[in-house]
Amino acid sequence: MSRTLVSVPKTAKVGEVIDIRAMIAHPMETGYRMGPNGQAIPRKIIRHFACEYDGEEVFSAEFHPAVSANPFVAFSTVATKSGALTFRWTDDDGKVETASAEIAVS
Amino acid sequence: MAFRLAFAAALLCAGIAVAQEIPPGERRSGTDFMSAETRAIQADDGSNPGMLWVLQGESLWKEPAGASRRSCASCHGEAATSMRDVAARYPAFDTASGAPVDLAGKIDQCRTTRQHAAGLPRESEELLGLSTYVGHQSRGLPIAPPDDPRLHAARAEGKRLFETRMGQLDLSCSSCHDANWRGRLGGSAVTQAHPTGYPIYRLEWQAVGSLQRRMRGCMVGVRAEPFAYGSAEFIALELYLAERAAGLALETPAVRP
Numbered sequence: 001m002s003r004t005l006v007s008v009p010k011t012a013k014v015g016e017v018i019d020i021r022a023m024i025a026h027p028m029e030t031g032y033r034m035g036p037n038g039q040a041i042p043r044k045i046i047r048h049f050a051c052e053y054d055g056e057e058v059f060s061a062e063f064h065p066a067v068s069a070n071p072f073v074a075f076s077t078v079a080t081k082s083g084a085l086t087f088r089w090t091d092d093d094g095k096v097e098t099a100s101a102e103i104a105v106s
Numbered sequence: 107m108a109f110r111l112a113f114a115a116a117l118l119c120a121g122i123a124v125a126q127e128i129p130p131g132e133r134r135s136g137t138d139f140m141s142a143e144t145r146a147i148q149a150d151d152g153s154n155p156g157m158l159w160v161l162q163g164e165s166l167w168k169e170p171a172g173a174s175r176r177s178c179a180s181c182h183g184e185a186a187t188s189m190r191d192v193a194a195r196y197p198a199f200d201t202a203s204g205a206p207v208d209l210a211g212k213i214d215q216c217r218t219t220r221q222h223a224a225g226l227p228r229e230s231e232e233l234l235g236l237s238t239y240v241g242h243q244s245r246g247l248p249i250a251p252p253d254d255p256r257l258h259a260a261r262a263e264g265k266r267l268f269e270t271r272m273g274q275l276d277l278s279c280s281s282c283h284d285a286n287w288r289g290r291l292g293g294s295a296v297t298q299a300h301p302t303g304y305p306i307y308r309l310e311w312q313a314v315g316s317l318q319r320r321m322r323g324c325m326v327g328v329r330a331e332p333f334a335y336g337s338a339e340f341i342a343l344e345l346y347l348a349e350r351a352a353g354l355a356l357e358t359p360a361v362r363p
Contacts, residue, residue, distance in 0.1 A: 003161050007152030025158040028312075069312035070155045 006087055008101040012079035020051065022087050023072045024097060030065040048090040049073060054083035079105045127284055128298055135302040135354050136362060139295035144309070148361035156238060156307035156359025159314045163239025166232060172223025178236070181220070189243040191250070194356055197344050199256045206260045206341050210237050210316060228335035234314050238305045241358035248355055249302070251348040260338070264346030267339060273330030294363065300351035301344065303360020314359060317344060
């Protein structure tokens with residue numbers, strides 16, 4: 001089950017700097033831990049996070065094993081036009097989780 | 107000399123054993139002991155990771171399950187109205203089993219007897235999600251333990267357990283959380299141990315966990331054998347803790363260090 005939480009202002013003025021936050025439920029298993037009976041727990045982390053604003057990438061980040069579980073990312077961008085912000089998290093297996101939010105710019 | 111030392115030791119033990127209960131005016135939620143940064147994570151629903159479990163619980167609430175093909179919502183409707191204040195008055199007496207039951211136990215019972223679905227194991231993502239979602243509906247409401255005479259015996263047992271020394275370190279809950287809540291232990295605040303925000307997102311766990319998981323952590327800390335999940339001992343302790351925290355506002359899902 002995909003569980004994501006994104007926070008984008010509903011409205012903004014042209015040229016305004018807006019704060020954006022995105023969080024996803026993910027174990028971010030490092031691959032360095034042992035489970036019961038000393039068996040290694042296989043690595044499972046999100047590798048790449050990207051945010052597109054109306055089709056144009058405005059932010060991206062590479063994640064590594066030291067990033068905590070349920071990673072939380074906060075960044076800012078400039079409001080230019082009304083449209084959708086889409087968020088993509090890509091994990092080790094290439095599985096992609098997405099979320100999106102609309103913003104109205106006046 | 108030996109006698110005097112033994113006498114002093116006995117006095118010291120007695121001093122700790124008769125720890126005073128915290129007066130109602132001095133009761134403080136664990137939030138008050140946290141750093142400003144951790145409080146900020148909890149205060150904003152956009153940054154509180156516990157909200158991820160609330161979201162999961164919300165979708166499970168509406169999802170039909172079991173042979174009955176009914177969802178929680180089929181009977182209970184909107185959780186915002188039907189589940190408001192429920193978490194504030196649990197654990198409660200369950201007439202079906204003739205024993206007190208905690209919120210997670212009640213959800214599991216509904217799951218098996220009403221929905222005819224497979225039970226939800228304690229600390230499973232599903233049960234934590236549903237408990238967090240139901241608990242969240244009571245956020246801001248004061249803890250209001252029911253004054254049900256059938257609960258008195260279990261609540262008294264909970265108080266006894268709270269004050270019973272256990273484990274290799276020979277400490278009771280009360281030794282720290284009544285007598286030394288102003289202190290610090292290994293750099294962390296001891297706190298008064300009020301169950302105001304459960305299930306909590308604990309930064310140390312990097313996940314949401316129940317009050318019983320938290321209590322098991324404390325029991326392992328004093329090197330005692332932890333009680334089993336859902337045991338009568340834990341439900342008795344939860345009953346006493348709810349009475350001890352009566353009037354404090356619920357914060358579910360709380361964030362704790």
